[in-house]
Amino acid sequence: MSEENTDFAGDGTWSDESDWDYVDSGDGDGEDDYAGPPPVVAVVGRPNVGKSTLVNRILGRREAVVQDLPGVTRDRVSYDAGWLGRRFMVQDTGGWEPDAKGLQQLVAEQATVAMRTADAIILVVDAVVGATASDEAAAKMLRRSGKPVFLAANKVDGERQEPDAAALWSLGLGEPHPISAIHGRGVADLLDAVIAKLPEVSEIAPRTGGPRRVALVGKPNVGKSSLLNRLADEERSVVHDVAGTTVDPVDSLIELGGKTWRFVDTAGLRRKVGQASGHEFYASVRTHGAIDAAEVCLVLVDASQPLTEQDLRILSMVIEAGRALVLVFNKWDMVDEDRRYLLDKEIDRELVQVAWAPRVNISAKTGRAVAKLVPALERSLASWDTRIPTGRLNTFFKEIVAATPPPVRGGKQPRILFATQAATRPPTFVLFTTGFLEAGYRRFLERRLREDFGFEGSPIRINVRVREKRGHKAR
Known part of the structure; x- marks a missing residue:
């Protein structure tokens, strides 16, 4: 049977192709769950208390890596989640390689990053072990x-462990929620409490107004x-010819091009014997935090050296965070023919995935072409704000x-209705379709969006919402 020639009208009904002529009515377009960035819930705690197990339980699927060893999670990862019809992000802050000297400091730093990048925080404690110094x-x-x-x-698997949970009142965080992440016991009650306190839209996302935030x-x-x-x-910042001099981000208000900008210096890998792995990991986490708090990122690359996997990983971090981007090739004074x-x-x-980002070749040492950074920043931010x-x-x-229909999938050709x-920030598009759109076709649509509307320096997100006709819904 051939498909009816009908389109989704946006109000739950189906109509004909005249809906393509929908006239923009202002700011009310888009569905509620795409009205802004979802709130972020960070899961923090010391190693091997069950953070990743709890994340998987919240998600209802195995996403976070779980092993019976401390320090398995090596990065801060965010996942889409939902509860009681509310959409939010779960941030698995992960672990580290524990060391006796630095463990308390590393747990505190993890909490600091969560405070900066999340709307609500779940501190996971092993009720059987009890409250530790960390x-x-x-x-x-x-x-x-x-x-x-x-x-x-x-790890409160039954009523016998309930007193262990009650003992954690001593931490001063209010009533402990007894749970068993591995069995699911008590997790629903915990999520009910979290949802009740979560804002509808993330309050840590960059806001309009004030100096634009730039992460280096x-x-x-x-x-x-x-x-x-x-x-x-x-x-303003300590400079040495040694990798990893700066450990903590340093915010600086700087006047450039007649405007005030807030720059965050996110350098930082300090190597100390016995603490290298922990400090390096948290330098990476603080970089994540600075990217999340920024609106636009200047990604610096050493032009005198071959591109590295680390350069590409940092670019991916910026794109995944949805921040505007300017690629800066530094040390140009050391580049010969x-x-x-x-x-x-x-x-x-290597950089085909960021061909849309403006590139500026500079020398911070001599000052070469540094003045070109401000126009590039302004172009990227303008794209990021475009509607x-x-x-x-x-x-x-x-x-x-x-001109170019989507490829046939499963014998049917999906249509964009x-x-x-x-x-905006970044520009996010929702396509209501009759079927799944292949990744290659979504990339094609992104390329055409850029050709027609620009978006220089900004990532673009395309979300596909598959709509079934009423006649096909379960009765």
């Missing part, structure tokens, strides 16, 4: 955060502190689909 260090930090904090007393990110010794000092025209030829080849081969009227967007997609831009 737990107390984290609780002390979190009490000062001003954010909702929930104490999950884990890049691998160690690429020149972040040197660039900050060049821009500030003073020795041979290196320039090789660099062009590396860019074509396309719904009528114009649907006309665009109608023409694209007519309606499109809307659900959010």
Whole structure:
């Protein structure tokens, strides 16, 4: 049987193709669950208390890596989750390689990052072991955060362990929630409490107003502190020719191009015997935090050296966080003709996924072309803030689909029924379709969006919502 020629009208009904001519009615386009960035819930705690197990339980699927060893999770990872019809992000802050000297400090730093990047925090404590010095260090930090904090007393598998959970009142975080992450006991009650305190939209997302926030990110010794000092025209950050001098982000208000900008120097890998792994891990986590708090990222690359996996990983962090981007090739004073030829080849081969990002070749040491950074920042931020009227967007997609339909999948050709831009910062588009769109076709749509509307320096997100006709719904 052939499909009826009907389209989704946006109100739950089906109509004909005249809906492509929908006129933009203002800011009300998009569905409620795409009205802004979802709130973020961070799961923190010392090693091997069951953080990743709890994350998997919340998600209802095995996503986070779980082993019966401390320090398995090596990065801060975010997952889409939902409860009682509410959408939110779960942030698994993970673990580290524990060391006796630095453990309390590392747990406190983990709590600090969560305070900066989350709307609510779950502190997981092993109720059987009881409150340790590390737990107390984290609780002390979190009490000062001003954010909702929930104490999950884990490994309470039955009533016999309930008194162990009650003993955790001593942490000063209010009533402990007795749970068993591995069995699911008590997790629903914990989530009910979290949802009741979560904002509808993330309150840690960058807001309009005030100086635009710029994160300086890049691998160690690429020149972040040197660039900050060049821009500030003073020795605002410590600079040495040693990788990893800076450990904590340093915010600097700097006047550039007639505007005030807030720069965050996110350098930082300090190597100490016995503490290297923990400090390096948390330098990475703090970089994540700075990216999340920023609006636009200057990703510094050492132009005099071959591109590395670490350079590409940092770029991926920025794109995944949905931040505007400017690629900065530093140390250009050390690039000769041979290196320039090789660099062009590396860019074509390795940076194809960020071909849309403006590139600026500078020397922080000599000041070469540093003045070009401000126009590049402004272009990227303008793209990041861009909104396309719904009528114009649907006309665009109608023409694209007519010229190049989506590939057939499972014997049927999916159709794009309606499109809307659900959010800016970054530009996020929702496509209502009759079927799944292949990743290659979504990349094609992104490329055409960029060709027609620009978006230089900003990632684009395309979400597909498959709608079934009423006649096909379960009765």
